[in-house]
Amino acid sequence: MNTAKFEYLLAIEKMGTITAAAEKCFVSASAVSQCLQKEEQEAGHRLFERKEGRMVPTRAGLIYLQTVKEMLEIHRETMDKLHVLDQGHGAVRLSVAPMLYEAVSQHILPKLNAKIPDRSFVMLRADSRTSTAYLLNDLADAAILASPPVNHALLAEEILGEDRLLLAVPKAYLRGKVQGEPRISDCSHIPFILLRRGAYTRSIENQILAANQISLDRIYEVDDRVMVKKFLEEGRGAAFLPHFMLPDEAEQHFFILSPEPPVKFNMILAYPAHRKKDKDIQRMERVVRETWKFLKIGLAVFGKV
Known part of the structure; x- marks a missing residue:
């Protein structure tokens, strides 16, 4: 993840001017100014306004900056864990999609620690594309993805469960x-x-919108479905979510629309196809399969892709 643009905006908040923010980040003022303009254009709101000679966040800017801080914290935690992994401590490394991270940490990780007490386990929070890169570069031993099958020749994939991708639309908009x-x-x-x-x-999102003749003029772009859900609950717009992630009592506040034809949403256990696995990694994969059957995340199906 390129964090530079986020650091620029946080520097504007702290320093109060574009010039001071640029000096703090060791870049030109024009680079910071262009970054701000681009982010405001994508957000569809002004993020800063000038008051008494200082640039201060607008209401939309405060929400945006809080989201940025949360994303950077997640990024730093992931980088810290990768640094530990790079030291070769022998931990079994499981990369997990953000939307599944909480469920895996609460229900699967404790079982791994209980059933394989002599081995340590490290969970990495990463989107499915990043998790795939971890697997291919020996930075993770297995991954739980939330995506269509990757279909990479060097990876084996098992579908743990599937759900439907739905569009939630705040009723106020319609x-x-x-x-x-x-x-x-x-x-x-x-x-x-x-x-x-x-x-x-x-x-997939682009295809659904194009099929319904909807342009991409007014969009927010976020890193994962956890952030998608947060933005949806804040009323910023319509969002695609799997059924199990819909907010509580969703029908009271949102229209829930299903694309035609329906779009399946897969949860996948992926691991290197040809790399020799030690016994603990095989046991980990077995625990993931067994535990997933009891999690209320989509419909458990199980099977090779």
Whole structure:
């Protein structure tokens, strides 16, 4: 993840001027200014305003900066863990999609520690594309992905479960604008919260919108579905989520629309296909399969891709 643009905006908040922020970040003032303009354009809101000679965050800017701080904290934690892994401590390394991280840490990690007490386990929080790179570069021993099958010749994949990808639309955006049940094509005037470009499922989101003749003029781009859900709950726009991630009592506050044809959403256990695995890694994979059956995350199906 390129964190430079986030550091620039946090520097503006701290220093109060673009010039001072640029000096703090050792870049030109024009680079910081261009970064701010681009982020404001993508967000669809002014992030800073000038008061008494200082640049201070707007209300939208405060929300944006809080999100940035959370993303940077997650990034730093991941880098710290990767540094530990690089030291060769012999831990079994499991990379997990952010939307599944909490469930895995609460339900699977304790079972791993209980059933394999002589081995330590390290969980990495990473999107499916990054997790795939970890597997291919020997930075992770296995990964739990939330994406379509990767279909890489060097990886084995097992589908743990599947769900449906749905569009949640805050009712306020469509109130008085449609009669009866809305369709996705009725949402052309609404901002959309999408995964960042390059994410495995972003292309699926783009295909659904294109099929419904919706342009990408007003979008927020975020790093993972946890952030997608947070932005949705803040009312920033419509968002694609798997069924199990929909907010509580979603039908009260959102229209829940299903793409046609329905879009499956997979949870996948992936690992290197030809690398010799030690006994503990094999046991870890078995614990993941067995425990997943009891998690209320989509429909457990199990099987080779």
